[in-house]
Amino acid sequence: MRDVAVLGIGMTRFGELWDRSFREIGIEAGFQALVDARLSSKDLQAFYLGNMASGSLLEQEHIAPLVIDYAGLGGHHVAAVRVEAGGASGAVALHQGYLAVASGLYDFVVVGGAEKLTDVPDAVANRITGSTADQEWESVFGATLPGLWAMVARRHMHDFGTLREEFARVSVHAHAQGAKNPNAHYRNRLTLEQVLGAGPVAEPLGVFDCAPLSDGAAAVVLGPLETARKYTDTPIRVAASQVACDTMALQHRREITTLQSTVIAGRSAFDRARIAPAAIQVAEIDDAYSIGALVALEDLGFVEKGRSGPAFATGQFTGSGPTFVNPSGGLKAQGRPFGAVGVAQVVEIVRQLRGEAGERQIAGARWGLAHNVGGTGATSVVHLFERTA
Amino acid sequence: MRDVAVLGIGMTRFGELWDRSFREIGIEAGFQALVDARLSSKDLQAFYLGNMASGSLLEQEHIAPLVIDYAGLGGHHVAAVRVEAGGASGAVALHQGYLAVASGLYDFVVVGGAEKLTDVPDAVANRITGSTADQEWESVFGATLPGLWAMVARRHMHDFGTLREEFARVSVHAHAQGAKNPNAHYRNRLTLEQVLGAGPVAEPLGVFDCAPLSDGAAAVVLGPLETARKYTDTPIRVAASQVACDTMALQHRREITTLQSTVIAGRSAFDRARIAPAAIQVAEIDDAYSIGALVALEDLGFVEKGRSGPAFATGQFTGSGPTFVNPSGGLKAQGRPFGAVGVAQVVEIVRQLRGEAGERQIAGARWGLAHNVGGTGATSVVHLFERTA
Numbered sequence: 001m002r003d004v005a006v007l008g009i010g011m012t013r014f015g016e017l018w019d020r021s022f023r024e025i026g027i028e029a030g031f032q033a034l035v036d037a038r039l040s041s042k043d044l045q046a047f048y049l050g051n052m053a054s055g056s057l058l059e060q061e062h063i064a065p066l067v068i069d070y071a072g073l074g075g076h077h078v079a080a081v082r083v084e085a086g087g088a089s090g091a092v093a094l095h096q097g098y099l100a101v102a103s104g105l106y107d108f109v110v111v112g113g114a115e116k117l118t119d120v121p122d123a124v125a126n127r128i129t130g131s132t133a134d135q136e137w138e139s140v141f142g143a144t145l146p147g148l149w150a151m152v153a154r155r156h157m158h159d160f161g162t163l164r165e166e167f168a169r170v171s172v173h174a175h176a177q178g179a180k181n182p183n184a185h186y187r188n189r190l191t192l193e194q195v196l197g198a199g200p201v202a203e204p205l206g207v208f209d210c211a212p213l214s215d216g217a218a219a220v221v222l223g224p225l226e227t228a229r230k231y232t233d234t235p236i237r238v239a240a241s242q243v244a245c246d247t248m249a250l251q252h253r254r255e256i257t258t259l260q261s262t263v264i265a266g267r268s269a270f271d272r273a274r275i276a277p278a279a280i281q282v283a284e285i286d287d288a289y290s291i292g293a294l295v296a297l298e299d300l301g302f303v304e305k306g307r308s309g310p311a312f313a314t315g316q317f318t319g320s321g322p323t324f325v326n327p328s329g330g331l332k333a334q335g336r337p338f339g340a341v342g343v344a345q346v347v348e349i350v351r352q353l354r355g356e357a358g359e360r361q362i363a364g365a366r367w368g369l370a371h372n373v374g375g376t377g378a379t380s381v382v383h384l385f386e387r388t389a
Numbered sequence: 390m391r392d393v394a395v396l397g398i399g400m401t402r403f404g405e406l407w408d409r410s411f412r413e414i415g416i417e418a419g420f421q422a423l424v425d426a427r428l429s430s431k432d433l434q435a436f437y438l439g440n441m442a443s444g445s446l447l448e449q450e451h452i453a454p455l456v457i458d459y460a461g462l463g464g465h466h467v468a469a470v471r472v473e474a475g476g477a478s479g480a481v482a483l484h485q486g487y488l489a490v491a492s493g494l495y496d497f498v499v500v501g502g503a504e505k506l507t508d509v510p511d512a513v514a515n516r517i518t519g520s521t522a523d524q525e526w527e528s529v530f531g532a533t534l535p536g537l538w539a540m541v542a543r544r545h546m547h548d549f550g551t552l553r554e555e556f557a558r559v560s561v562h563a564h565a566q567g568a569k570n571p572n573a574h575y576r577n578r579l580t581l582e583q584v585l586g587a588g589p590v591a592e593p594l595g596v597f598d599c600a601p602l603s604d605g606a607a608a609v610v611l612g613p614l615e616t617a618r619k620y621t622d623t624p625i626r627v628a629a630s631q632v633a634c635d636t637m638a639l640q641h642r643r644e645i646t647t648l649q650s651t652v653i654a655g656r657s658a659f660d661r662a663r664i665a666p667a668a669i670q671v672a673e674i675d676d677a678y679s680i681g682a683l684v685a686l687e688d689l690g691f692v693e694k695g696r697s698g699p700a701f702a703t704g705q706f707t708g709s710g711p712t713f714v715n716p717s718g719g720l721k722a723q724g725r726p727f728g729a730v731g732v733a734q735v736v737e738i739v740r741q742l743r744g745e746a747g748e749r750q751i752a753g754a755r756w757g758l759a760h761n762v763g764g765t766g767a768t769s770v771v772h773l774f775e776r777t778a
Contacts, residue, residue: 001493021525053444055444059520061475062474062520065634065637074637083470085453092470102492104390133451245462248455249458
C-alpha cells in the first residue's frame with residue numbers, strides 16, 4: 001500500500017446557512033482544500049462525498065456528481081462517489097478516499113462531507129436522524145437517538161457511578177473551545193449550571209448534552225505521501241484508517257456501555273500505527289451526545305473502563321493530561337451537519353498538527369486522532385494522523 | 390496495485406418480493422456469494438452495499454451495517470459501507486470493493502446491491518427515481534427520467550435517422566433472454582408489435598421501453614487474484630474498473646446523444662485492459678430505457694456513432710456479431726432494483742465467463758463488460774472481466 005497524506009483542507013462556517021444551497025457549500029469547502037493543496041481542479045481524479053440523507057432532506061440522490069457538476073468538472077475524468085454511514089458518513093468517505101490513493105489507481109482525491117439540516121422543519125430532521133438507528137427494532141417503537149443514548153448514560157451511571165455533572169462537563173468544554181473557533185455553530189460559553197439546568201431531551205440528557213442540527217461542509221485533499229512536499233510544507237500522514245461495525249440496535253448488544261465498533265476500530269488503528277493512546281496529543285472525539293464522548297475515551301483506551309467521568313471532570317482531557325480532546329468545540333459547539341462531521345474533525349486535526357490552529361493551538365502536537373460514530377455505534381471510524389515535518 | 394478477482398456470486402430472484410424484507414434479500418445474496426467462494430463469514434473483512442434510496446423508501450439510512458448485523462456479523466471486524474450513485478450505485482459499490490482489495494488493506498470483500506422498490510406506491514418510487522436527475526434544474530419543473538430519456542431518443546432519431554422500431558428491438562431482445570433466466574422479473578416474450586403498440590410513457594418511449602421497478606439483491610465476493618485458485622476453479626479477473634461523471638442536467642451538455650461519462654469510463658477501461666471493444670464476447674449494457682442501450686453501444690465504441698439502431702435491428706448484438714448484449718435479459722426483463730442492478734450485471738458476466746449460464750450461455754466467452762448508468766449519465770461505470778482459466 002502507498003502511504004497517503006493530507007495535502008489540503010477547507011471548510012465552511014457551520015450553522016444555519018439558510019442563504020446558501022447544498023451545492024454552494026459543497027464546492028466552497030472543496031475549492032478551499034484544493035487551493036490549500038496548491039492543486040488546480042484539473043489535477044483532481046476522484047471525489048468522495050460523505051452525506052447522510054440528501055434523498056430525504058432535499059429529494060436529491062446522486063449528490064456527489066451534483067457537486068462535481070456545480071464545480072464545473074462534469075465530463076472531465078473525475079469519479080464522484082457518495083458514501084453513507086449515518087453520522088459517520090464523513091469519516092467513512094475519508095476511508096474510501098484513503099483506499100483510492102493507497103491502491104494507486106488515483107493520485108489526487110478530494111474527500112468532502114456536506115449536509116443541510118436546517119432547510120427542513122426540526123421534526124423532520126429529527127425523524128431522519130432516527131433513521132440511522134434500527135427502523136424495525138428501535139425507531140418504529142418511538143426510540144430516538146437521544147433516547148437510546150440516554151439509556152447508555154443511565155447504564156453507565158448505574159454500573160460505574162458516573163455522575164450527571166461529569167458528562168455535562170463535556171459540553172461545557174465544547175463551548176469553551178467553540179468560543180475560540182470562527183467556524184463554530186455556537187461560540188457562546190456555557191456554565192456547568194446552564195448545562196445541568198437545561199430542559200430535558202431524554203433524561204438524564206438535557207438540551208445542552210445533545211449536539212445541534214447544523215448546515216455545513218468540510219473537505220480535505222489526499223495524495224501520495226512520497227510526493228506530498230511538492231504541495232504542502234507540512235504533509236500530514238494518514239497513519240491509520242479503520243472502520244468497524246456493530247449491531248444496529250442497542251438491545252442486541254451484550255453490553256451497552258461499550259461500543260464494540262469503537263474498540264475494534266481503535267485497536268486496529270493503534271496496532272497499525274504502532275503507537276499507544278498516550279502518544280496522541282490531540283483528538284477529535286464524537287460528542288453528538290455528551291455521554292458518547294466519555295464512552296469513546298474508554299473504548300479507545302485513553303482511560304480505564306468506567307473512569308472517564310472523573311478523569312474528564314478533573315481535566316485529564318482538557319489540559320492536564322497528554323491528550324487534549326475536541327479543540328474544535330466538537331459536534332456540540334462546532335456543529336453537527338451529519339455527513340460533514342467526520343471530515344471537519346480531520347480539518348481540525350490537520351490544523352493542529354500543522355500548528356495553524358490559532359488560539360486553539362495545542363503546543364507541539366505531532367499525533368492526532370479522529371473518531372466518528374454513526375447511530376449508536378453501528379459504525380465507528382478511527383483515523384490516526386502524524387506530522388511528518 | 391494488486392490484481393483482483395471475483396471469487397463468488399449470488400443473487401435473489403428479481404421481482405415483486407412483498408413477502409421478504411430488505412435485510413432478508415440482502416443476506417440471501419451475500420451468503421450465496423460466500424458459499425460459492427467457499428468462504429465462511431469469518432473470512433469476510435469488508436462489505437460494500439450499493440443502494441440508492443433506502444432513506445426515502447424505508448426510512449432507514451445506515452443500511453450497510455444493518456445487513457451485516459442481520460447476517461450475525463455485527464461487532465466482528467467487518468467494515469460495512471453504503472455507496473450511492475443513483476441507478477449506478479451497485480457498480481460504484483463494486484468499484485469501491487475493487488479498490489479495497491487492490492489497496493491491500495482488505496483481502497476478502499463482499500460487494501452487494503439491494504433495493505426494495507415495490508413496498509411503496511409506484512408514484513412514490515417514480516418520484517424517488519426522479520431524485521437521481523437534477524432536482525433544481527430538472528425534477529422541480531416536472532421532468533421525469535423517462536421524459537429526459539425520451540428527449541435523448543427524439544434527438545437521436547432527428548440527428549441519425551434512428552427508427553422507433555430500432556430501439557423497440559432492445560426490449561424485444563431483453564424479454565427473449567429474460568424468458569431463459571429463472572431469476573428474471575419478467576419471463577414472458579414480447580413481440581415487436583407489442584412494444585410498439587404499448588401505451589406511451591414519454592413519447593417516443595412506451596411502457597415496454599422502460600425497465601420496471603423491482604425488488605432484489607445481488608452480491609459478489611472479491612479477493613486477490615494471486616490466491617484465487619484456492620477458492621474457485623475459474624477465477625474471473627477484474628481487468629478494469631472505471632467510474633466517470635458528467636453534468637446532472639441534460640441541458641448543461643454540449644450534446645445529449647452521447648453520454649460523456651460512458652465515453653470516458655469506457656475508453657479508460659479498454660486502455661487499462663489493453664483490448665478493443667470487439668474483443669468482448671458478452672456485455673451487460675444499461676437498458677433502463679431502451680434508447681439508452683443504443684446510445685451506450687455507440688459511446689463504448691461497439692458501433693459507430695449514429696449506427697446503433699440499424700446494427701441492433703440486424704442482429705449485430707444479438708448473435709451475428711462478436712459481442713452478445715444483455716444475455717441476462719437486462720434491466721428491462723431481469724429487472725431493475727436500482728442498487729442491485731450493477732452487481733447483478735456482474736453476476737451474469739461471471740456466469741457467462743465460467744460457462745455456467747445454462748441455456749443463455751454464449752459459447753467460449755473469455756472477455757466480458759458491464760456498463761451501469763445513474764440518472765441520465767451523471768455517473769457511468771464500466772467494468773471489464775477476463776476468464777483466467
